[in-house]
Amino acid sequence: MSTTAATTTRVATLADLAALEGTSLGTSSWIDIPQQRIDTFADATGDHQWIHVDPERARAESPFGGPIAHGYLTLSLIIPMWDEILTVDSVTMAVNYGLNKVRFTNPVPAEGRVRLSATLQSVEELPKGGVQVTVAGQIELEGSERPAVVVEAVYRFFETHP
Numbered sequence: 376m377s378t379t380a381a382t383t384t385r386v387a388t389l390a391d392l393a394a395l396e397g398t399s400l401g402t403s404s405w406i407d408i409p410q411q412r413i414d415t416f417a418d419a420t421g422d423h424q425w426i427h428v429d430p431e432r433a434r435a436e437s438p439f440g441g442p443i444a445h446g447y448l449t450l451s452l453i454i455p456m457w458d459e460i461l462t463v464d465s466v467t468m469a470v471n472y473g474l475n476k477v478r479f480t481n482p483v484p485a486e487g488r489v490r491l492s493a494t495l496q497s498v499e500e501l502p503k504g505g506v507q508v509t510v511a512g513q514i515e516l517e518g519s520e521r522p523a524v525v526v527e528a529v530y531r532f533f534e535t536h537p
Contacts, residue, residue: 381459388465389506392498403456405488408444416448439482446479449523456491465534475527488517505533
C-alpha cells in the first residue's frame, strides 16, 4: 500500500460528532490496486471473470483497455480508508451497520490508486447508547474527475462510561 498524508478528523467523544454534521471529515491516503491484489480477491470470492484476472485478454477484448478491479474489491477498501478519516477517542467499539447506497461509477484499472473522501451526513443517538452516523463517501480514482464508487455508509459507535 502506498500512502500520502491523510486528513483526519479527531474528536474526544461521541457528543462532539453532532457539531460536524454536514461537514467534510477528510480524505484517506491512496491505496494501490496492483494486479496481484485483484487476483487475490478473485481467489477469495471465486469471481475469476476474465476482465479482472486475464490481463492479455482484457487488453485485447475489454472496453476498459486492460484488467479492472472488482467493484466489491474497491468497495471493501472503504474499511482501511475509513479508519484514517475519523477518530473518536472515547469509542470502545465501532461496527459497520450497512450501506444505504452504493454505485460503481468508474472502473478501477489494475495498477490504479484509490482514496476515500467522506462527509458526515447525520448523527443519531441510539436508544440503548451510542450513536449511528451516516456518511456520504466517494472512493476517488487517481487521475479521474469521476469517482470509482459513490457510497452512503452507516456506522454505529459505542463508548464505555466509568
